[in-house]
Amino acid sequence: MRAALDGPGKQQAQWIDVNIPLSTELARWAAALTYEDLPADVIESTKLRVLDVIGLCLAGAETPFGKATRAAQVEMSSAGPSTILAFGDRVGVAAAAFVNGALSQALEFDDTHNESIVHMSSPAVAAALALGEVRGATGRDLITAIALGNEISCRVGCVSSGELHKRGFHPTGLFSTFGAAYLAGKLLGLDAEAMARAAGIAGSFASGLLECWVDGTQTKFLHPGWSAQSGIHAAYLARHGVTGPAQVFEGRWGLFASHVQAADAHRDFTRINAALGTHWESRNASFKPYPAAHVIHPYITAALRLRDQGARAEDIARVDCPVTGFIVGIVCEPTTEKFAPATDSHGRVSLQYSIAETLVRGSLGKSAYSAESLRDAEILALARKVRYHVDPTYPGPGRFKGAVQVTMNDGRVVEEIEEYNRGSAENPMTYAELRAKFDENAAAFLTAQQRERVAATVAQLETLKSAAELLALTIR
Numbered sequence: 001m002r003a004a005l006d007g008p009g010k011q012q013a014q015w016i017d018v019n020i021p022l023s024t025e026l027a028r029w030a031a032a033l034t035y036e037d038l039p040a041d042v043i044e045s046t047k048l049r050v051l052d053v054i055g056l057c058l059a060g061a062e063t064p065f066g067k068a069t070r071a072a073q074v075e076m077s078s079a080g081p082s083t084i085l086a087f088g089d090r091v092g093v094a095a096a097a098f099v100n101g102a103l104s105q106a107l108e109f110d111d112t113h114n115e116s117i118v119h120m121s122s123p124a125v126a127a128a129l130a131l132g133e134v135r136g137a138t139g140r141d142l143i144t145a146i147a148l149g150n151e152i153s154c155r156v157g158c159v160s161s162g163e164l165h166k167r168g169f170h171p172t173g174l175f176s177t178f179g180a181a182y183l184a185g186k187l188l189g190l191d192a193e194a195m196a197r198a199a200g201i202a203g204s205f206a207s208g209l210l211e212c213w214v215d216g217t218q219t220k221f222l223h224p225g226w227s228a229q230s231g232i233h234a235a236y237l238a239r240h241g242v243t244g245p246a247q248v249f250e251g252r253w254g255l256f257a258s259h260v261q262a263a264d265a266h267r268d269f270t271r272i273n274a275a276l277g278t279h280w281e282s283r284n285a286s287f288k289p290y291p292a293a294h295v296i297h298p299y300i301t302a303a304l305r306l307r308d309q310g311a312r313a314e315d316i317a318r319v320d321c322p323v324t325g326f327i328v329g330i331v332c333e334p335t336t337e338k339f340a341p342a343t344d345s346h347g348r349v350s351l352q353y354s355i356a357e358t359l360v361r362g363s364l365g366k367s368a369y370s371a372e373s374l375r376d377a378e379i380l381a382l383a384r385k386v387r388y389h390v391d392p393t394y395p396g397p398g399r400f401k402g403a404v405q406v407t408m409n410d411g412r413v414v415e416e417i418e419e420y421n422r423g424s425a426e427n428p429m430t431y432a433e434l435r436a437k438f439d440e441n442a443a444a445f446l447t448a449q450q451r452e453r454v455a456a457t458v459a460q461l462e463t464l465k466s467a468a469e470l471l472a473l474t475i476r
Helices: 021-031 040-061 064-076 093-103 120-133 139-157 172-190 192-202 217-240 254-258 294-308 325-332 335-339 351-361 376-385 431-442 448-459 467-472
Strands: 079-083 316-323 384-388 402-409 413-418
Touching: 021 139, 021 172, 021 192, 040 064, 040 093, 040 139, 040 172, 040 376, 040 431, 064 079, 064 093, 064 217, 064 384, 079 093, 079 120, 079 413, 079 467, 093 120, 120 139, 120 172, 120 217, 139 172, 139 467, 172 192, 172 217, 192 217, 192 431, 254 402, 294 325, 294 351, 294 402, 294 413, 316 351, 325 351, 325 384, 335 376, 351 376, 351 384, 431 448, 448 467
Parallel strands: 316 384
Antiparallel strands: 316 402, 402 413
């Protein structure tokens, strides 16, 4: 039997099979998935994502946010079997997953699935390492669990791509919770029935408001940790018999009916289960070369090329950027906030400020958005010269394109266009670039020799006998 959903948006909903809940379809696939089922490129990409997230956790551990998050969790937690990266504290499995997930987004430097704009790997790696340490998971176990967790986060996020941000919800906090729940279920050895219960439970934990973008506060950085922790909680609860709604995705009061209520909102539930195991949506995720909102990245690359061609802040009269409409409320407006960000987290979601710092400093790396830069009169003056306009020909979610046109004081006009963001499937970062990013992020905690050991271990992750071996290498 096939039927459309009741409730808001039913005209836009795709037809689904109501006899098999989507949570059950995902659970059957996840429970049956083996390492041998994974395509070679998904295995290699997953290993790179593990290395990337470990580096991001170490970089996040340097920040006041990271130190405060770790201190709070240690104060609340009893001693346990799981490791907080960088610091080495041994706490409960959910506590470690929470802190490590939060650390990994402290610099807004973690990978993104282009269409859903889900930061998929931060919560997945955090959950897998914490739970894997408890369960004695092998490297193959970790790769399999992370790959399926990432895939599910992306697929759920594609149901209403572009709809969540404009309603004030962070896709990572919502959708990665489900990926983490299935991932945790896999590592706990749950059967399909229990995994589906875990997904239903996770629906009541999935959350993440973006009010922090108004004043530049830090709660968004907590969301990967919350997703990792919540997914683990959901799996353990399901393991012991707690139930959750089978139609947590498509149901009358499910995730999308509650969070995407507008009658004209796009919803396509076939994105969750179509071609499971043959089409890997997670292939369409991008690594980040810059610690900023991913939709800004093509503009940063274009600005860097213009600077290499001689564009200097003191010679610039105006900067113009065509944008796609869905990013306006994320990184372009309100302009009073974007011209002069209050904090580093504020700046990381400002198109205007990010372009200005790039053109003035000539780079946008780990040390960008410092307190000094945020007060720099030259950067702030140039940010006010950056204008945007919506170009209806620009692609929406799924492809990040950008262009920067600079009008010089002498009337000359120069422009650079980046068709696909650096780090995407169409414009990938090299291993050398990703390794350099890891080295920079991990340098404060690990020596060059220690970093080499981590990178070599991750490169051969499928041969690792225990997750604990990898975690031990991340402690100074």
